[in-house]
Amino acid sequence: MSITFYYNPMSSASRVQLTLAELDIPHEKVFVDLQAKDQRKPEFLKLNPNGKIPTIVVDGQPMFESIAIQIYLGERYGVERGLWPAVGSREHMQALTWLCWAQVSLGTPLFTYMHNASEQVPAEARNAVQAERALAELHEALAILDARLGETGNIVHDKWTLVDADVSSVLGWGLYMIKLDASKYTHLTAWLERADSRPAARALREAHQQA
Ligand SMILES: N[C@@H](CCC(=O)N[C@@H](CS)C(=O)NCC(=O)O)C(=O)O
Incomplete structure (x- = not known):
């Protein structure tokens, strides 16, 4: 291979x-x-x-x-x-559900907000109404994820999976980029910290520092 x-x-x-x-x-x-x-x-x-x-x-x-x-x-x-859960298991259904949810239902408002609120985007290309709507949708999605993580600490529940690794890496970066204070989402912030301390995440950070 x-x-x-x-x-x-x-x-x-x-x-x-x-x-x-x-x-x-x-x-x-x-x-x-x-x-x-x-x-x-x-x-x-x-x-x-x-x-x-x-x-x-x-x-x-x-x-x-x-x-x-x-x-x-x-x-x-x-x-x-x-x-990763075995194909056909209940956990596999959850993994696909939450991975796609994060890509679409969490990712869309996150990126829409970023494109309409970031100072790196020229002012004339930003839309304040879209930014406000996207921010409200983003908070709704963060609350949903926070509640899910509050149940057992992981997205697929039974243990840490690639879904946790993937979603936390994109979300952690996104929250940093939009400077959103997510501290009220306590389960989510604890999970982001746990994600950050994993050896793979540390190795990736080091690789980025050397790039
Ligand atoms: N939907 C694609 C998006 C990939 C994407 O937008 N990649 C950017 C880098 S973040 C890229 O290659 N941009 C180069 C270009 O558009 O010319 C995915 O998730 O893989």
Whole structure:
């Protein structure tokens, strides 16, 4: 089995990098220089016609979209490592539910708010009404996740899985970017701290510092 991982530090490829680290899977890393538009070169577009990272190639078969990559890696390598529930189990249903929920129902208001409130976006491209609506939706989603984590501390309940690793990495980064004080969500903040102290998360932080 060979895995090639196309990435750029501090991008949506980081969540796949974290998953590869959690699973401790040997892989080859290929840096894609986004500034130099490597992602638009014909040889890369053959792997991912969207011209985006993350992209992985497993035994010659390319795959893109971070959520699909997460599910694939979880099902193929995570079950035997105790980080992904067996396909067909109740926990597997929960894992798919919450992973997709985080991508869509949590991720959409988070990114909509970021694009309409961030000072890094030109003022004329921001929309205050959209920002306000997205922030309200984001708080609703955070309250739902906080309540879920309050039950047993993990998203899939029975133990820490790749779903916790993935969702916490994207959310932790997002909350930092939008400077949102999430301290009232006590279960969620405790879970983010636990996520941050895992060896895979520490290794990824160190890799980013060296990049
Ligand atoms: N929906 C895709 C989004 C990937 C994405 O937007 N990647 C960005 C980096 S964060 C990218 O490659 N941008 C390069 C470009 O658009 O030219 C996923 O989740 O994998």
